[in-house]
Amino acid sequence: MSYDHRAIESKWQKLWESQAIFEVTEDPARPKFYNVCMYPYPSGALHQGHIRNYTFGDLLTRYKTMRGFNVLSPMGWDSFGLNAENAAIATGVHPRVNTENHIATMTTLIKELGSMYDWSRELASHDPAFYRWDQWLFLELYDRGLAYKGEAPVNWCPKDLTVLANEQVIDGLCERCDTPVVKRNLAQWFFKITEYADRLLDDIETLEHWPERVRRMQRNWIGRSEGAAFTVEVEGGGSFEVFTTRPDTIFGMTFCVLAPEHPLVSQLVSGAEQEASVRDYVEAASRVSDIERMAEGEKTGVFTGAFAINPVNGARVPIYVAEYVLMGYGTGAIMAVPGQDQRDWDFATKYGIEIIRTVEPPADWEGEAYLGDGTTINSDFLDGLDQTAAKHRIIAWLEDGGVGAATVSFRLRDWLISRQRYWGCPIPMVNCAVCGLVPVPRDQLPVLLPDIEDYLPRGMSPLAADEEFVNTTCPQCGGPARRETDTMDTFVDSSWYYFRYTDPHNDQAIFDPAKPAYWLPLDQYIGGVEHAVLHLLYARFITKFLYDIGLSTVEEPFARLFTQGMITLGGSKMSKTKGNVVDPVSLFASHGADALRLFHLFMGPPTDDAAWNPNGVDGTRRFLERVWKTATGDHQFSDRPEAERDRELIGLAHRTVAKVTEDIDRFHFNTAVPALMILSNALADYVETEPRSAVFDEVLRRLLLLMAPMTPHVAHELWERLGHGSMLATEPWPEWDAALAITETVTLIVQVNGKVRDRLSVAPDVDPGEAERLALQSEKARVWIDGHEVRQVISKPPRLVNIVVG
């Protein structure tokens, strides 16, 4: 190999760092560009996904810097969380020790990639200087009723012995350990994200530079549905609320269903002959995990013995308890309309319940429940109306009678933030026997996470065993009190860390609002698509909250979101469990960081999953070798018609600048790289022997400028060796001249009936008549034209002439 990547990479990494090129402050004179790669969990290893992420991010940092932006690109650590704690349980080493070792290792590796950050702003969520403000944020939410403790059926992972947010349950399984999740009634801390549901949904429309896929996933997740809620009286006393999206079908309600967890159930059956069977059913339902519930194909349920009164016509209908109604959605109770709902149809059929159609199905309808539009029937004063009119009419009727109202239901639940685990941010609350729940005063923050010996989860936070931590005095009455021992979900940390980057060392406030006022929103946020609904939704929520309390000038934190694809090998995601990991760090040693970076840019569209090619980095290294050889060789220029050849090469250089610029701007890195290869190959062909020419120097200069953000070490080294005194990283990005970018000749395609029959070389500005004449004269085309009538000639000079013959 002709260049020593180890030597030049470490040389330039040191220079960039010592010259603090990527350390920035607010500068109103320049346009800002706030660029963040999602901060990593410090696992201790750098995998290909990280490399891909940071290569894209660094490319942008460097590119935007060259384009004159004031670029902030910080780095930090998502350093709380279950992984470190589980590792601690396995090894006995304190999570802090492990975490901090991992951070040190990963910092070194990230620097070896040549990826540049403003390290003066580094933060870590396990640092009390950071999590102190998690606690402060919690108190702000608490003061406004947006953080609350409530008993609710929660997702419980029996293996990790902790609760999970809805978003952390995948197909009924714990997202970390794939254990089936069960429901438990527990007192837990929640953030009231549902209060923001409408704004979170509506503002998705403003996120025009987000991938449509992520926007759709968030819309889905929030799951807004419009309908009506109304009260159903129970015969003999009592009532319950139901929610429906189809109030127009109310006359078809032939039974009602309560969720097994519905609070009215036990009251309804108390003393009834059905009491035992209903209690058995509810008991059985509570024992199975959601995944088992879903696996049940057939709907099951049990009659309560009670009857409800349909408010619209006084009909007496049976009340059932059935698993297919979920306590977690709507009101946990439904009016069942088997004629217009397939689930209700199935249930009614199984239990012999009456079915009334209230919407006229099409004449040829052979299905069961009819969900489509039609004329309303069997519905008294709604008869003859279409669905929209019927909905309006019935809602007005419900409202007039004080029975119900139009309402909106969300699939989104409040965000459950408490975790019964050790390695997280303590919740800053105390329980006083006299005063109840009392917030820790802000001047007593942070509530420090104590060092403990035993992190084994026992269904309560390990902190509960630390008497010294737990026992405290009540901030209100001074009497004895006990601290909250749950810690916060790590997604609380990540929902605001990008604010903290703008003022990372502030020990008086979470940040000075003037700082994010300058930097936010993020101009680019880059990370994996797996965060589409978790982190990205929570972060939007917290930003809106910070906006509401006057700390943020923006309601949406991420102006542009880029979600990168995964790296796959042998058809599946690279992962330790699959055993198909290619360690990127060994490639630093063998091929160098530049070659690895370039391959990540080259391997395919950045949004798509990309298959790892074991020989790919060989290829990009070969390219860099050729550039090196071309740039450093002693060249002679042979006799040739110089002017024309020079113009061609200059033209290509200008076209390449245009193409690479455009491709970077639209994140098409995989097509920018080939453009560089073509230019460098042309340059290599151009040189034969010495001495250098001005054209060669100019084209090479441009090539190195274009390479600077992609393969910064090689580009900087060659830049220096060619005698440029400046630092390449701060050189302005090259411009291009459209006049020079023009080619001498272009290929004119001659088609006959749409088939290519000849290719002619013409001037780029050839006029339409001339192009047509040349095409019609083409001998190769004449073979296909002669003997036929020319019916039409489509002339699109200078690229194409299509001759239509009959």
Next chain:
RNA sequence: GCCCGGGUGGCGGAACGGUAGACGCGAGGGGCUUAAACCCCCUUGAGCCGACACGGCUCGUGUGGGUUCGAAACCCACCCCGGGCACCA
């Protein structure tokens, strides 16, 4: 079931409705070398015609239709792969 993406050589992938397969990997052949590696050159969608060579023809972007002078791209139907959501009332 509903909602999205996507199907192009041996592989990753290019291609404003206008030369399909850029660029790279791999493979084959040749050169360099005592030899190998590196490196350099040539070939590389399929089939066929022609032949010293230049060349030429037909087919070809999941399948079947359609629109168009012209379709990988636009429209309709279907098949397959990937993802998201899902007893959501």
